[in-house]
Amino acid sequence: MYNLQWLKLEIKIFSNRKMQVLLKEQDGDTYFRVWVQLITIAMECNSEGKLVIGKNTPMTIENFSKIMGKSKKKMEKIIKKFQELNMLIIEEGAYKIKNWSKYQSVETSEKYQEQNRIRQQRYREKLKSEKEKSNVTITENNEVENNTQEKNTRKENENNNGFREYKI
Numbered sequence: 001m002y003n004l005q006w007l008k009l010e011i012k013i014f015s016n017r018k019m020q021v022l023l024k025e026q027d028g029d030t031y032f033r034v035w036v037q038l039i040t041i042a043m044e045c046n047s048e049g050k051l052v053i054g055k056n057t058p059m060t061i062e063n064f065s066k067i068m069g070k071s072k073k074k075m076e077k078i079i080k081k082f083q084e085l086n087m088l089i090i091e092e093g094a095y096k097i098k099n100w101s102k103y104q105s106v107e108t109s110e111k112y113q114e115q116n117r118i119r120q121q122r123y124r125e126k127l128k129s130e131k132e133k134s135n136v137t138i139t140e141n142n143e144v145e146n147n148t149q150e151k152n153t154r155k156e157n158e159n160n161n162g163f164r165e166y167k168i
Helices: 017-024 028-045 061-068 072-084 100-104 106-133
Strands: 088-091 094-097 155-158 164-167
Touching (some): 028 072
Antiparallel strands (some): 088 094
């Protein structure tokens, strides 16, 4: 499984034929909002686009209506339209966003994570080998020497006549 924290929407989403059909429906904005909410719910479910509660319990129209604050009748109409447009399918008794991994680039995300893991592993191995090759030995109780410059320090000498002489 994966755990995406972002939602991918194409910049051409409004020129997509299915979105154009949805937006021309009465309350088309609501259809669009419900679609985006279904995608975010699918991300939270983390079940490859399936809309489930827990691990296996399929979400129902009633669940959707409660989550989105819409009537059951309205949600049935919207879900039916998504199914007609082949955006939402039923798989193993649960609603599923069709082409989920294609649209959310799950493989690409997993590929980047794997590349980052390998790169980090190589970096750590490089640091370890550099540390082993280093000819510097560190011993306990070594103190750092403070280099003092005479230009910036103030020395005080006392003359025989009782006056102090300052040299800068």
